[in-house]
Each structure stands twice: as C-alpha cells, then as structure tokens.
Amino acid sequence: MTSPRSSAAERRDQVRELAAREFAERGLHGTSVEAIARLAGISQAYIFRLFGTKVALFCEVAVAAFDRTTDGMVAAAGQTRGPEALMMMGEEYKLLLRDRTTLLLQQQAFAACADPIVREQVRDAFARLWTTVAELSGLEPLRVKTFIAYGMLLNDLAALDVDAVDAPWARESRTAIPIDIYR
Secondary structure (H helix, E strand, O other): OOOOOOOOHHHHHHHHHHHHHHHHHHHHHHOHHHHHHHHHHOOOHHHHHHOHHHHHHHHHHHHHHHHHHHHHHHHOOOOOOOHHHHHHHHHHHHHHHHOHHHHHHHHHHHHOOHHHHHHHHHHHHHHHHHHHHOOOOOOOHHEEEEEHHHHHHHHHHHHHHHHHHHHHHHHHOOOOHHHHHOO
C-alpha cells in the first residue's frame, strides 16, 4: 500500500521546516538546495518550483524567524503598555531564546545581508520588530534601542551556549539588566 502524496502546501511546510534548520546551521551560502531536497525526499527542481530560488526560500524562513519574535512580543505585552510591556516582552524573549533554530536563523539573516534581496527583506522584518517594541512600550528611541541591543546580546550569548561555560566572563555576561533602566 502506498502512502498518499503530500499536497503542495504540505510540501512547502515540510521544506520550510527542513530549510530553516539547514540555513540556521550553515547559512545562506553554506546550504545547498540539494541537501534540503535530499532531507525532504524530493527533487531540487520541485523545491525551485515551490520557492523559485534558494534566496527566496532563505528569505521566507528568515523573515518567519523574525516574525515569531515579533509575534511573541505582541502576545507577551497583551494589553499592557509602557515599561511594564517592555518587561513582559523581555521575559518572553528569554523563552524565545530556547528556539535555537529561530535565533540562529536571525543571525544568519544578518550575515547574509550582503545580498540586496536578503538585506531588503531582513530590514523590513527588523523594522516590524522595532516598530512593535516602540509602539507597545511607548518609549523613546534610545530606550527601545537599548532593549533591542540587549536582545541582540542575548542572541549572541545563546548562540555561544554561554550557559554551559563556567568562567568569570560567562557568569558576568548572564547578569540581568534591571528593568528600571527602561524607565
């Protein structure tokens, strides 16, 4: 008995999931469509039919990684606004850091910004994140920048798996920034 064929939408979802992991680990230029096709059990040609280009597939999964973060910020803040919303978003961000694929995809997206297509899409995704934090917090740009800069540092520390390092610099890097810095 043969298994039913997947629909194009199901295949797209499967390829996006596999591609996200591959791109997170190897980046845009280190990942081959051939490797993704092999993991998905389909041809490269079918991936190109679904997504057009490797860059288009990369952008789709990279932007989705930023969108997961932005959506998490919105959900965390709920109806709260101001510094309290920022505190809630910060707590949510700590949870989002557990999704290694998402955080590495974001870093790979920044690294791939030499490509103008990637740069434009990542810029737009980052702008949505910035605007969301600014609108929900109601804070001035310098405080929004501080919050996002701290988030970027947390991304780097998570990528380095600094929690597994027992050294003074690692312990010091894990110190929390008090919420009153945002007031």
